[in-house]
Amino acid sequence: MTNTDFFIPRLAIVGVGLIGGSLALALRQAGAVGEVIGIGRGLANLEKALELGIVDEITQDVVAGTREADVVFLATPVCKLGEVAAAIIPSLKDGAVVTDGGSVKASVIAEIEPLLRPEVSFVPGHPIAGTEQSGAEAAFASLYRNRRCILTPTARTSGEALELVQRMWQTSGSEVVVMEAEKHDRILAAISHLPHMVAYSLVNAVGSYDRYEENILEYSAGGFRDFTRIASSDPSMWRDIALTNPEALIEMMERFECFFAELKEDVRSGKGERLYEFFQRSKELRDNIL
Ligand SMILES: NC(=O)c1ccc[n+]([C@@H]2O[C@H](COP(=O)([O-])OP(=O)(O)OC[C@H]3O[C@@H](n4cnc5c(N)ncnc54)[C@H](O)[C@@H]3O)[C@@H](O)[C@H]2O)c1
Numbered sequence: 001m002t003n004t005d006f007f008i009p010r011l012a013i014v015g016v017g018l019i020g021g022s023l024a025l026a027l028r029q030a031g032a033v034g035e036v037i038g039i040g041r042g043l044a045n046l047e048k049a050l051e052l053g054i055v056d057e058i059t060q061d062v063v064a065g066t067r068e069a070d071v072v073f074l075a076t077p078v079c080k081l082g083e084v085a086a087a088i089i090p091s092l093k094d095g096a097v098v099t100d101g102g103s104v105k106a107s108v109i110a111e112i113e114p115l116l117r118p119e120v121s122f123v124p125g126h127p128i129a130g131t132e133q134s135g136a137e138a139a140f141a142s143l144y145r146n147r148r149c150i151l152t153p154t155a156r157t158s159g160e161a162l163e164l165v166q167r168m169w170q171t172s173g174s175e176v177v178v179m180e181a182e183k184h185d186r187i188l189a190a191i192s193h194l195p196h197m198v199a200y201s202l203v204n205a206v207g208s209y210d211r212y213e214e215n216i217l218e219y220s221a222g223g224f225r226d227f228t229r230i231a232s233s234d235p236s237m238w239r240d241i242a243l244t245n246p247e248a249l250i251e252m253m254e255r256f257e258c259f260f261a262e263l264k265e266d267v268r269s270g271k272g273e274r275l276y277e278f279f280q281r282s283k284e285l286r287d288n289i290l
């Protein structure tokens with residue numbers, strides 16, 4: 001049943017995992033989509049998506065699956081987005097809108113924009129929502145509810161296409177924010193990419209500690225587990241993100257190193273007052289997010 005005046009007759013999702021699958025489910029739940037075609041490489045995952053009612057049709061042929069689509073959502077790992085766009089853009093129908101959900105924007109735009117032709121629009125996007133799980137089975141309809149979705153249009157993005165993609169994310173429950181790709185990449189390096197690097201490092205540092213002949217991770221309780229949930233995220237996704245946003249990420253890693261080095265010095269020299277102030281400032285910033 002349709003409960004919105006926004007409607008996409010034919011939506012193609014390339015990469016029916018957590019992000020692509022959840023968009024399909026959210027739009028279906030809102031009655032905002034007609035047919036959904038799921039395109040991917042792994043047949044087992046596509047069959048699961050069909051069985052779960054995420055998509056109506058599946059194919060491993062990316063050109064055939066996208067040819068008649070009104071909107072194509074690219075939800076593959078970041079390093080595959082350009083390759084997929086190059087394969088499909090020549091055969092998309094006139095007026096088709098391509099958008100993506102990649103976690104990094106400037107490198108994706110640099111790859112995809114030169115491939116465009118006047119009849120096909122591209123709206124770069126990134127839903128700021130996710131979990132540490134992947135694949136179609138991890139998808140759920142409410143993933144984007146009350147989350148932000150950042151769109152990073154360029155001078156070549158048509159206003160009409162931008163509005164359509166904006167409405168698509170709003171229909172999925174998100175608040176849409178528009179900004180430049182470079183600003184997006186710097187903000188995400190700080191708020192998302194750095195925390196993943198820290199979590200992966202922490203688990204490796206603690207997990208390889210071998211002073212005792214036992215696995216000390218088994219002693220982990222709330223603190224360690226809450227902090228490191230994201231270290232269970234897909235390693236190939238995070239390899240791609242690190243490779244495609246290195247400048248902004250290194251800037252944030254260096255900033256983190258400075259804070260950590262100061263903290264270490266204050267611990268070493270027993271500066272209780274400085275430690276208290278550091279923890280207090282951090283607590284206030286963290287408490288204010290909620
Ligand atoms: N997981 C998150 O928290 C999150 C949040 C926001 C954005 N993103 C971005 O969304 C994208 C997808 O992430 P995800 O978490 O849904 O991953 P996922 O692994 O759950 O899904 C990706 C899917 O793409 C398929 N795929 C890989 N290469 C392909 C190709 N060449 N052609 C077609 N299909 C291909 C995979 O088989 C998989 O089913 C990534 O670009 C990621 O950076 C992820």
Ligand SMILES: O=C(O)C(=O)C[C@]1(C(=O)O)C=C[C@@H](O)C=C1
Nearest residue numbers: 103127128129130131132192230
């Ligand atoms: O909640 C998580 O598990 C996430 O990692 C989601 C998260 C994030 O860092 O917040 C991860 C990558 C994205 O591109 C967007 C969101």
